[in-house]
Amino acid sequence: MVSGSGDAGVDRVVDVIVVGSGAAGMSAALTAATHGLATVIIEKSSYWGGSSSRSGGGVWIPGNSVLREQAPGDDLEDARRYLKSIVGPHVDPARIDTYLDRGSEALQFLMDNAPLRLEWVRDYSDYYPEAPGGLATGRTCEPLPFDGRRLGADLDTMHPPYSDSAPPNVVAKQSEYRWLSLGLRSWRGPAAMARMGARAVAAFLTRKRLRVFGAALMGELMLGIREAGVPVELDTALTELITENGRVIGVRIERDGQSAVWHARHGVVLACGGFEHNAEMRRKYQREPIGSDWTTGAPTNTGDGIAAALKLGAAVSFMDDAWWGPTIPLPEGPWFALAERSLPRSIIVNERGERFMNESLPYVEAVHRMYGGEHGQGDGPGENVPAWLIFDKKYRNRYMFATVPGRGPLPKAWFDSGVMVRAKSIDELATRIGVPTEHLTATVERFNGFAETGVDSDFQRGESVYDHYYGDITNKPNPSLGPIVKGPFYAVQMVPGDLGTKGGIDTDTAGRALRADGSVIAGLYAAGNTSAPVMGHTYAGPGATIGPALVFGYLAALDITEHARTTATAI
Structure with a gap:
């Protein structure tokens, strides 16, 4: 037809x-x-x-x-x-x-x-x-x-x-994707992987x-x-x-x-x-x-x-x-970030090295915050563009990142392009991404305090039920918060991408x-x-x-x- x-x-x-x-x-x-x-x-x-x-x-x-x-x-x-x-x-x-x-x-x-x-x-x-x-x-x-x-x-x-x-026939439903992002942190991750494997084997045998x-x-x-x-x-x-x-x-x-x-x-x-x-x-x-x-x-x-x-x-x-969403401009094409910005041990900062939103916000709202402005509809001058997703080694070891499993090697091209940066310390990371060292250090220290108490006093991350959907249910006291303490540390560029206008x-x-x-x-x-x-x-x-x-x-x-x-x- x-x-x-x-x-x-x-x-x-x-x-x-x-x-x-x-x-x-x-x-x-x-x-x-x-x-x-x-x-x-x-x-x-x-x-x-x-x-x-x-x-x-x-x-x-x-x-x-x-x-x-x-x-x-x-x-x-x-x-x-x-x-x-x-x-x-x-x-x-x-x-x-x-x-x-x-x-x-x-x-x-x-x-x-x-x-x-x-x-x-x-x-x-x-x-x-x-x-x-x-x-x-x-x-x-x-x-x-x-x-x-x-x-x-x-x-x-x-x-x-x-x-x-x-690989062919290795497919995940929406209901399974959230658990895949957690890797081995919850039994639901391996269970989802097992279902996907069984589905793939059955599809292979029946030529689907x-x-x-x-x-x-x-x-x-x-x-x-x-x-x-x-x-x-x-x-x-x-x-x-x-x-x-x-x-x-x-x-x-x-x-x-x-x-x-x-x-x-x-x-x-x-x-x-x-x-x-x-x-x-x-x-x-x-x-x-x-x-x-x-x-x-x-x-x-x-x-x-x-x-x-x-x-x-x-x-x-x-x-x-637009149907906005914080996006990672990878060399092979944009990656629309869902789980990555909601998992513990991560924050998003602007070029001033400061947080400016609840990182787990619905994606349209998150980009509205990236553009800034007084009316909450992203009518500002792009005051938080570009931004950087910051996370530590424990985050990298635990969670899937843009299809790369926890502990899996991140593509060299991501680092060569400058989209992703790795450093031994927060100070070095700040220098490498061009944000004020004292601001990023203070931001991370303040956020780590929130992670310890389970309450984000600045942006209320983790208070909405939605925030927890892509959070880590095994992480206490708040599935959305976790300290950024273990090097090496990573920074990934975030831009205002979209699913369409x-x-x-x-x-x-x-x-x-x-x-x-x-x-x-x-x-x-x-x-x-x-x-x-x-x-x-x-x-x-x-x-x-x-x-x-x-x-x-x-x-x-x-x-x-x-x-x-x-x-x-x-x-």
Whole structure:
């Protein structure tokens, strides 16, 4: 079903054109096709799956059938209080209500029409579990391991992960990753390794090609797309939206140097990601220091859909924000740091050698602190960029670091590049990374005092349940705190990376694109990172990017279906 061949110069007519093959695009396409509409997905990349296939694959949709069966603590009204409390006044409450009220319906539709199998990630808490309605046990689901052989030749064109160093079939679920990072500190680490080993052996014996995380999610959705008869046209770029009498009626595409106009009778859905790899747009909308080298988003996400909609007068919001995360700019590519900054015996300091945040904060909030500013939304001058993750020998011996097991040799290239520095003493480390020696020494001494008492009086690290998820449960008195005392000492550069940009086209509750005056651009829809986020400046929990992408892709397709029905009735 995936192709990139044929005569691109020949015009084409379908009911629905979906631009982008990530979670939002596949949700929209599967929904439209299942309702009888002739649908095509166009994808700029030579791969399908977009950033979704490179992601952790989590899905944050409160009240869904999996949670109702497996997570009795989930409650839809609590989720409503929670989401509105953390998002605040920055998003239309009607969009939040629609997301929550229709989310379970959307996910169930996708599970009914694709072999999508999910399970609750037990105890992966909401990112703000202490907020009103927050849930410490979590509302996140993840896909079960998926046999990529079911995709046939299409497996070869699935977007590869942004980092993949594991042997074939040695895969970890989200629920296992936290224990792997602890190495041998808890029996759960070896238990997770044993499960992974058994899974790998079974896969080898049965000739499976296991995929997890976003690859599993997108593989399952692709099987639904194929069953629904939706072609996925690779290497096919959107260059322009075509209008007639104020309505979007199609797209101009380019492939193999040829241009053509493809017509959509009922609607065009823009689901082609953000603009994280467009350096010009990042400079225009975001603040320095910024770059396209620190993102883990799909390389072809250059804001094409947003730019095309802007030419039609579309309104955009949150363009200055992103799905941020403290990131290590390794020579082989950026590493989005989850567990590394939350484990005991580590701190993050700025160029003044001082801590400036709770290192275990949810990743969006952590980068907001890196940029600084008065409003807590990262609107400052980048006063804490770059930063350095500092840790000691005991940390290195105990915990996995960017896929390297505890005590395992760290790549020489990391040190040669200057991203990682090692020294015999804190004084020497300060000199080597260019921070004031007296400041770093005082910072470490003060933090070590907090580690002894178990209370971080400066930034409250370890007080939130979320802080402990990637902490060390065997570490007392606080799983998130531990003294930095044993040399050699290490420093690793941290920059404001991201999973993708957050800003995009303003939409209504049906996913319809809006102008600045609130009027609808007829025939045009947006979902996923091409649209403005229902999460606002925040991030509700693991999977709070993919969840809205699936839901609003589904709702956009339903609105298109209704347009098709009323048009046919009128005729």
